[in-house]
Amino acid sequence: MRVKQLSVFIENKEGRIAEVTSIIAEVNVNIRAISLADTSDFGVLRMIVSNADQARDALKKEGFTVGETDVVAVKVEDKPGGLNKILHLIESSGLNVEYMYSMARIIDNSAVMIFRFDKTDQAIDVLTKSGLPVINKNRVTDD
Amino acid sequence: MDIWDPQKESMKRDEIEQLQLERLQATLNRVYKNVRHYKTSFSDIDFMPEDLQSLTDFNKLPFTTRQDLRDDYPYGMFAVTLREVVRLHAPSLGFEKPVVLGFTKNDLNCWVELMARCLSGVGVTKDDVVQISMPTWKILNTFGIQRGAELIGASVLPVSIKNLPNQVKIMRDFRTTILVTTPGFAMGLINAISSSGIDMITLSLKQGIIGSEAWSENTRNLIEKNLHITATDIYSLTEIFGPGVAWECHEKNGLHISEDHFLPEIIDPVTLEPLPPGAEGELVITTLTKEAFPLVRFRTGDLTSLNYTPCGCGRTHARISRISKRTDDVFVMNATCVIPDQINMIITKLNNGKEPVFQLQAERKKDRDTLTVIIEVTDTMFFDEIKKQLLIVDDIQLAISEFLGWNVHVKFVEQGSIDRKKQVLDNRSL
Numbered sequence: 001m002r003v004k005q006l007s008v009f010i011e012n013k014e015g016r017i018a019e020v021t022s023i024i025a026e027v028n029v030n031i032r033a034i035s036l037a038d039t040s041d042f043g044v045l046r047m048i049v050s051n052a053d054q055a056r057d058a059l060k061k062e063g064f065t066v067g068e069t070d071v072v073a074v075k076v077e078d079k080p081g082g083l084n085k086i087l088h089l090i091e092s093s094g095l096n097v098e099y100m101y102s103m104a105r106i107i108d109n110s111a112v113m114i115f116r117f118d119k120t121d122q123a124i125d126v127l128t129k130s131g132l133p134v135i136n137k138n139r140v141t142d143d
Numbered sequence: 144m145d146i147w148d149p150q151k152e153s154m155k156r157d158e159i160e161q162l163q164l165e166r167l168q169a170t171l172n173r174v175y176k177n178v179r180h181y182k183t184s185f186s187d188i189d190f191m192p193e194d195l196q197s198l199t200d201f202n203k204l205p206f207t208t209r210q211d212l213r214d215d216y217p218y219g220m221f222a223v224t225l226r227e228v229v230r231l232h233a234p235s236l237g238f239e240k241p242v243v244l245g246f247t248k249n250d251l252n253c254w255v256e257l258m259a260r261c262l263s264g265v266g267v268t269k270d271d272v273v274q275i276s277m278p279t280w281k282i283l284n285t286f287g288i289q290r291g292a293e294l295i296g297a298s299v300l301p302v303s304i305k306n307l308p309n310q311v312k313i314m315r316d317f318r319t320t321i322l323v324t325t326p327g328f329a330m331g332l333i334n335a336i337s338s339s340g341i342d343m344i345t346l347s348l349k350q351g352i353i354g355s356e357a358w359s360e361n362t363r364n365l366i367e368k369n370l371h372i373t374a375t376d377i378y379s380l381t382e383i384f385g386p387g388v389a390w391e392c393h394e395k396n397g398l399h400i401s402e403d404h405f406l407p408e409i410i411d412p413v414t415l416e417p418l419p420p421g422a423e424g425e426l427v428i429t430t431l432t433k434e435a436f437p438l439v440r441f442r443t444g445d446l447t448s449l450n451y452t453p454c455g456c457g458r459t460h461a462r463i464s465r466i467s468k469r470t471d472d473v474f475v476m477n478a479t480c481v482i483p484d485q486i487n488m489i490i491t492k493l494n495n496g497k498e499p500v501f502q503l504q505a506e507r508k509k510d511r512d513t514l515t516v517i518i519e520v521t522d523t524m525f526f527d528e529i530k531k532q533l534l535i536v537d538d539i540q541l542a543i544s545e546f547l548g549w550n551v552h553v554k555f556v557e558q559g560s561i562d563r564k565k566q567v568l569d570n571r572s573l
Contacts, residue, residue: 007527009520011557037529041554042520044529063559065520069527098528116527 001124002070003137004052005114008045009065012038020045020059027051027058032141033114035101048073048103048114050141070120073103073140075110075133083113086132093126095119107139147263147295148256151403152458156451159402159459160198166431167406168195174437177222180207180215181439198406202417206427206440209242212382216240223247223435232283234381235480242382245435251290253432254384257401258291261390264399264456265350265375267321269296272347274319276304276328278478278548281355284385288323288352291387297321304328307335318347322372325478326358327512333369334509348372354379354386356475357467363395376465380443383430389463394455397462404432407461408440409449412470423448425470426463444469472567476505476512477549483566486516489542493535497523502561507571514551516543519558 010016017036024031030050037044049055052068059066076082090097096118103112112135117123127134146152154162171192174181184205185191195201212220217240221228228245235241246254267273273292277285285301292299300317302310304324310332313319322329329351336343348370353363354377366374378389378398388405389398400407405428409418412425426443430436446468453459472483483503490499500519505512518524518539526532532555540553 005527007525009525009555009557011560016557039529039533042532042556044527044532046527063557065522065525065558067522067525067527098530 001072001128001134001136002120003048003073003114003135003140005069005071005116006047006049006052006056006059007067007069008047008059009067010043010045012041012043016043017045019062020064023058023062023064024049024055027054029055029058032105033101033103033112035099035114037099046099046101048140052141069116072115072117072120072124072127073112073135073137074115074127075107075135076113078109078111082111086113086115086127089126089130089132090117090123093122095123095126103140107135112140145263146457147260149457152260152399152401152460154403154459156459162403163406163431164195164198166403167198167201167429168192170429170431170433170437171195171439173222173434174439178220178437180211180220201406201429201440204440206415206442207438208442209382209444212242213240217243218245221245221435222437228435232381232385234283234385244382247434249432250434250436253404254287254387255290255294257384257387257404258287259294260401261377261387262288262291262297262321262352263295264390264392264458265321265352265373266393267292267295267297267350271297271320272300272317273297273321273323274300274302274310274314274317276302276310276322276324277355278304278325278328281325281478283381284355284379287385287387292321304331307331308339311335311339311341314348315341315345320347321350321352322348322370323352323377325355326353326362326366327356327477329353329366329370329374330362331511333366336370343371346371351375352377352390355478359467378445378463378466380428382438382441382443383428383433388428391465392454392456392458396454397450397464399454399458399460399462402460404430406431407449407463409447410442412442412446420449420451423464426466444471444473446470474503474505474567474569476514476571477547479547479549481505481514481547485546486543489546490516490518490539493539493542494521494523497521499524500558500561500563502565503567505567505569505571512571514547516540516551516553517561518553518555519561520555521558524555 033048035046098116100115175192230246232244233241289299351372351374375391379386380388389400408427409424418424426445430438445466447463450462502517504515544550
């Protein structure tokens with residue numbers, strides 16, 4: 001149920017994100033979802049890719065600092081209140097969302113959100129029990 | 144300007160050397176007898192104190208380093224018993240084993256005497272109000288200056304360096320004539336005066352004694368022009384006294400080092416060979432009168448040159464050129480010695496024992512010196528959550544700031560972006 005996310009430390013300077021995407025393109029890995037969190041000095045680029053190990057090795061070889069974190073991909077109904085339902089459930093279970101972003105692809109005609117929870121296993125448990133569809137890793141990363 | 148002790152300060156060269164030889168023999172005898180470190184290091188080269196027949200014999204003696212002083216923490220380098228020690232100084236407590244200095248009553252009297260020479264040498268008299276504006280962490284410096292000024296009979300006003308506008312007011316109302324401070328503070332004062340609306344004419348200031356960190360001729364011109372004073376340099380060495388080791392007279396042509404109390408040498412910091420007068424190298428000092436904490440051939444790490452020509456002021460003691468460089472990566476800012484190894488220790492501790500790649504960047508913005516600690520991010524210091532990433536930045540920032548006593552800025556950069564040959568980048572135009 002967990003999906004592996006890569007995070008890359010980048011300085012706030014010109015062309016750094018493009019540097020990351022070109023390294024990933026060169027090893028023929030597809031970026032499924034991407035989000036950037038930034039501060040005045042630096043940013044953290046987070047990605048879900050088709051082959052995390054390959055992308056990580058390529059980035060590390062080029063001197064980037066790469067972290068790996070487990071995140072959860074959840075189907076969100078494309079209608080009013082779709083995301084609200086998920087967030088309410090998480091909140092009422094005493095869990096927290098550290099950050100979230102959306103995926104570029106549609107799965108089963110639904111939008112997909114990537115969640116980083118403070119307690120990943122418990123969040124998966126709560127979501128599954130409530131019938132909210134957590135998407136399997138392969139369906140997120142594979143073609 | 145009056146010479147405080149003309150008999151000593153204007154001795155002939157041969158008299159100086161005779162006195163130095165006698166005092167050196169006494170010092171070597173004392174340290175050989177009472178300090179294990181010296182006994183061992185002299186024995187290692189088969190040297191007995193009575194072997195010293197001339198000042199040139201002295202060249203073969205081993206050097207003493209800061210590390211030696213730390214290794215013998217706390218009292219190993221003392222040449223007297225604690226009963227005779229009336230003052231203890233530990234200037235940098237940041238090390239696991241800091242250097243601890245002791246002073247006998249006599250040592251303190253010598254310090255006061257040397258400070259009186261310096262102060263009267265730049266014109267301090269009974270009629271002066273001497274304002275000593277020192278950062279609180281430089282409190283040890285204040286003692287000697289204060290007592291020297293009191294010996295002359297001047298009125299002493301010790302203050303910290305906080306609250307610049309108030310200082311200007313004090314300076315005006317107390318009719319301060321002499322200001323003893325750091326270059327950074329003097330520059331700050333210029334701005335404070337101009338924004339306070341106080342007319343320079345209402346101030347009585349005439350002389351600034353500026354030290355504790357390096358400052359250029361350019362800074363001197365700015366301070367003199369804007370504060371309408373004469374500004375002279377003073378050289379401090381915490382391992383000896385603090386201020387009072389060497390100081391400029393109004394000739395502003397080198398700093399007088401009291402040769403009846405100190406024997407200065409210049410060596411090549413790499414080959415350790417002695418260098419001739421005029422050549423730039425590392426200053427090495429031997430104390431000639433210190434009782435509790437004598438130093439034999441102490442390597443200061445400061446780069447300067449020696450000039451034995453008698454000065455236009457009538458003093459004959461050697462002068463060292465103004466110091467702006469050191470042999471190591473240690474640098475002084477905000478009147479604090481910034482030692483890269485100590486910063487390394489702090490970051491390593493917060494990084495689970497892994498040594499970081501980092502660089503210290505010093506800059507002068509307006510009148511303030513700022514330090515940025517640039518750290519290359521590693522797996523152990525990288526988080527996917529911004530919150531956690533900022534927390535480690537904060538933790539390191541806080542730890543270093545607390546250690547130095549003033550705020551630093553910490554910045555993470557990508558791996559490989561720091562020039563590993565440059566641990567320190569001092570961009571201040573001092």
